[in-house]
Amino acid sequence: MNNPAESVFPQPLIDAFARDPATPAFEFRSQPVPRGEVLELVRRCVRRLRAAGLGPGSGVAIGTAVTPQGFAAQIAAHLLGCRVTGLRPGLTPGQLLYVISQDTDAVLADESTTTEALASAAKAAGAALVDVDRDLVEGPDPEGAQPRPDDLTARARPDDYGLVTLTSGSTGHPKRCAQTYRALAAHWSWQPAALWSERARELADCYRRYLVFGTLTSAVMLEHLALCLLSGGTAVIPEPPVSFPQTWARHRITACLCTVPRLYQVLETLREAEQGGEPVDTSSMRALLVAGSPLPPHRLGEATDRLGPVVFQGYGQTETGMLTLLTPRDIAEHRGRVLDSVGSVMPGVDLSLRDPAGKPVAAGTPGEVWVRTGGAMSGYLGEEEQTREVLRDGWIRTRDLATLREDGYLRLVGRAREVIFVNAILHYVGAIEAALAAHPDVDEAYVVGAPDEATGEAAHAFVVPAPGRTPDPEDLRAAVLAELGEGAPPATITFITAVPVAPGGKPDKAALRARVPGGGGDAEPPAPAGEPERA
Template sequence: MPSPRPEEAIARGPADPPFPHPLLESLRNAPDSAAFEHGPRTVSRGELLETIRRLAGAMRGAGLGPGRALAVRTALTPEAFAAHMAAHALGCRVVGVRPGYPAGQLAHVLGTGIDALLLDASTLTPELPAAAGPVAVLSLGPAGPGAADLLAVPDDGSPLAVTARPDDVAALTFTSGSTGRPKGCAITYRALSAHWAWQPRAWSPVAAAFARDFERYLLFGTLASMVVLEFLAPCLLGGGTAVIPEEDGRPLFPYAIERHRITGSIITVPRLGRMLGLLRTEPVDVGSLRALMVSGSPISPRRLAAAADLLGPVVYQGYGQTEAGSISMLTPADIARGPERVLASVGRPHPGVEISVRDGDGRQAAPGTTGEIHVRSPYVMAGYWGRPEETRDTLREGWLRTRDLGRLDGEGLLYLTGRTRDVIMVNAMVVYAGPIEQVLAGHPDVEEAYVAGAPDERTGEAVHAFVVAAPGRVPDRDALAALVRAELGEDSVPLTVTTVPGVPLAPGGKPDKRALLERYASPAP
């Protein structure tokens, strides 16, 4: 099957039905098909729809409805997804609470004016209700005294109706917090109703084919992640089954792919690296895989090519942000074209997404010139919750400042070169971490590279690099320093280069450079 190009993926039609109506209709139209496989049990689409209906009634009885806020911290289950959709059908503001938040961040996330907290027995801790304050505590299943079990509420028989208001906030999704306190991105019902992933009526034939590649979709992580929901949507709306595997002590990638004959999923760059390493030494059958979306952080052209060589023409690379949703996509067809310059890109913008690269004065940069990436689309956030000044600084005249640096070439391919905030002041000179990471990741001894700055008595700040060794290789600090010096100049040379076994992740799943600095505070030069 030819891989879809992003610009062919969606044909915009008449007014889109309101979110989550298309999903509910999809479940209603094929009630006997499997929606979820969760360990040993299968949940049909009809059963899922009935659970959504009953949970909506129970939530309504608990006082939830349009404009009310429900914080959700549950395990990943079919019932948890049903709870999200029930709350959305009622028009609630769903506040996703990621696992792994320290106490301060948890209090910050739950201090956004919530009306109720939804949890389950596996996520209930003393800290969670305490941080939420005096609000109703609801649960999916028994979860101890004080928690009202929504699944045990008698059915009131009410039909399921979508009562969401277009300009109300549908989801408060938090940034990873890798550069500071997580920010709540307010996504409206109007934005989700315009989002390509939730509107199958607007899919072109190639978009429908892409959704079919998610016929058996490996679902993991947390529903508090917009990325997880964004790619779960094409699976369910395309008639597929979301597979939530049981843990068996082995990495999900590649073993769950083989065990469950998975056809599609998403994967982070560090997890992809570990999977490729295992596939080089272990006889694991991943031949069922038809679409694997790599996202979360930049990937080197060398590793992207290696993934395509090992897995076949199934690898996609996506670029997006919590604030903007999916922005661009590099397809297997793009990757198969081969030139390294194409593999260094993050593909072309999705239909409906406009990109403007601007210089330091906010003017449109010339083609091929690096500047700050600005994005405009129907589904960007409405703003940061409770942060009007940051919202005004980020959203300007309908455009969202991504804080990412990049360039567009003559073919419309987008290239990322760094973050505007990943700046290290060395001897009063501006040094960007992104280009250093790209140079280091291009060395054959390096599998992953991360760069951060830290105060230094001699130079003001100093560059510190952390590398993960390529399989069977031993990175040499002097060789890597010489490579950076030759490519970027003396100021960009890392003061320290530390080989690490892996990179810690922030709660949002992105590499946590601050944790690297803290963990290896005195790396050997």
């Protein structure tokens, strides 16, 4: 197994920990947890899960808090070849029941996460509810949990499903994105020798103290934990609550994943500090990776100016992992030309822009992003029709629209399904948002569509004004008209102080759509603090 491409997931991590047992894998609430200690936790979990009858093909749902014990339990389940489903925070009781009812043999949780809804769903599904601390980590091994020489040897079958990641569930129950063990082993982040490009190593070198929060079970968290742990870094799990950017300063964080709304929160805090507020030291940060939703060029520029050459921008999906990366070096060398891009293609990723018929488009022409990568999902479990829509001859249709010019940088222009038909003419939401965000009076812009008696559908914009500015709605409409033509200008423009955020950290478009004014007209600029906004 010296060839990384032949290693069974997660064997590269086990081997890396065994070679360097004294280095902290985690810093848990300010206490170091060496890699050798984590391996011992994994051994205990392997023995006890195996004694409970779990092995290749068994279904395990994991809903622990972010702890070294929870991480060890997940790695143990993978070593045994189980199908691991991550129960992300925020699932409703109905969603928990739906997910756990899908061939789950055991639910791993802890005292802090074992809610009545979780226990009820496990019972209804006939799945064992296992407390990670009490049942897997603490006390003597139960009968039948004898140590074996191969406790730390991965034994998964390559074509079995290894990781199931849940989508947001905004359309009802969450889709279950399934990756095989073969795909997990082939993912670029788990192959330092074979697939870490210069840009990937530039990113990994910054992950000396990587902030971990939210959940350990998502595909993106595993992707970046691999970067941290396989490069010798330490994953920092701070005391709750986590606050941005204050937690960075308190724990001297060097790397962090960041959604766009969270970045806006950080920038607002830094603005307030400049105006006499409490100062925050962000000098330890080396890599702030922003992803999850589009970031307007002027905000990327502001982030770079305020934080220094530490801002990366990534693009990817739950179904594919990270596909492109824009680095601080790219920004320093080509600033004016790349702030509107999400970077260039990652190693091991084939990317093609296609027209609606699935044919490649010319360079610089907008098209749907199709990708092919060894680490991508195999499909949505139990959703054959949706799988057929997205998977085409080994390619994944992302439903994102973009351009790819001769410079090799990808520029997103919208979502293939996020469109508005005004008088039967198609308008892309992303293009309208970009036109609004380019106005100097606008800090952030979000657009949703809604039925309209006169035009069939109409665009409705929600705008966060730039600090100290009072945008004129007609000026904003004129800017959109000049850029995109008739039908694109929003029917209403509502001024807000901040965008609502969905549980996954992205802007909550459904919440905005619910606020579309029924009778039209514009909202006034944001009310002073303590007064309600009026629409």
